[in-house]
Amino acid sequence: MPYINLRVAGELNREQKQQIVAEFTQTMVRVANKPAEYVIVTIDEAPLAGWGWGGQLLDEAD
Amino acid sequence: MPYINLRVAGELNREQKQQIVAEFTQTMVRVANKPAEYVIVTIDEAPLAGWGWGGQLLDEAD
Amino acid sequence: MPYINLRVAGELNREQKQQIVAEFTQTMVRVANKPAEYVIVTIDEAPLAGWGWGGQLLDEAD
């Protein structure tokens, strides 16, 4: 029943999402003995203009 | 002051959202004695391609 | 596959949690046609001293 939320700045393509879901799930199976069919992963792709870091929006950092 | 976040794969229509908000709020009032005007519900409709389950994206499951 | 997170200020007893999980799940089944066995509910009981509302911590509001 592990629930994993991944939030990234910018976008991921489909192959990246598939690979991330597969690998996170395998980690939970191998390391924490969770059945794969209970592992849920959600991915949020957030715009750079919606992230701040060090007091600035990501898209104004240089 | 209960705060409820619902995340669903795919979309809900307006009537479904109204009904869910109304029912979740009634549950909190009736079961937990919270005033209705303090209950907040947020709904996130996430694309199927952003959910993984059992190691696969939802839209590739068969 | 709906995922519901409920955050409340203070504690709920076991009967309240059972009832909330049962009712939220029934709502998702009835209103959104989701299978009950896919509905996940997590409950976070947060201390009053960890909530602010109107600019004050909940436990100093009068």
Add this chain to the structure above:
Amino acid sequence: MPYINLRVAGELNREQKQQIVAEFTQTMVRVANKPAEYVIVTIDEAPLAGWGWGGQLLDEAD
């Protein structure tokens, strides 16, 4: 390493987001002695039709 998630109903313009990120970060530096470069802020602008309050969607409240 503080992580701050702000969820608002409706939209913020770019200047508002910049100001919010700058001020939240300054608060964490000044009040909690966190280095600015460790403070992360994410902003979610949610549609009014995805928020319920008092048992109603925000866009039907009067």
Add this chain to the structure above:
Amino acid sequence: MPYINLRVAGELNREQKQQIVAEFTQTMVRVANKPAEYVIVTIDEAPLAGWGWGGQLLDEAD
């Protein structure tokens, strides 16, 4: 109706929490024209052993 969740590694004392809640709320009022009585802040104090950064738990970083 802004909802702000702050997650910090380690603990904050009561004065820090009060100050953070007050300042975040003032920022939302001043910058985003939100009424103070609608601003909600929740604070999660997470143990260092529950945070990873750069591939390590925070309490093993040197």
Add this chain to the structure above:
Amino acid sequence: MPYINLRVAGELNREQKQQIVAEFTQTMVRVANKPAEYVIVTIDEAPLAGWGWGGQLLDEAD
């Protein structure tokens, strides 16, 4: 800047947490080209009595 939140029912020991943080971070580096020093992982260990699944609390499922 990926931010990953893992919520599990029950507890993980220290070695499991270290391994999960290391592997999730490696996945983000390898698959999504993110620098390891930007990857943040937070782990929430939630009590079984705070999870519902299929309309029941996890600790009453049989």
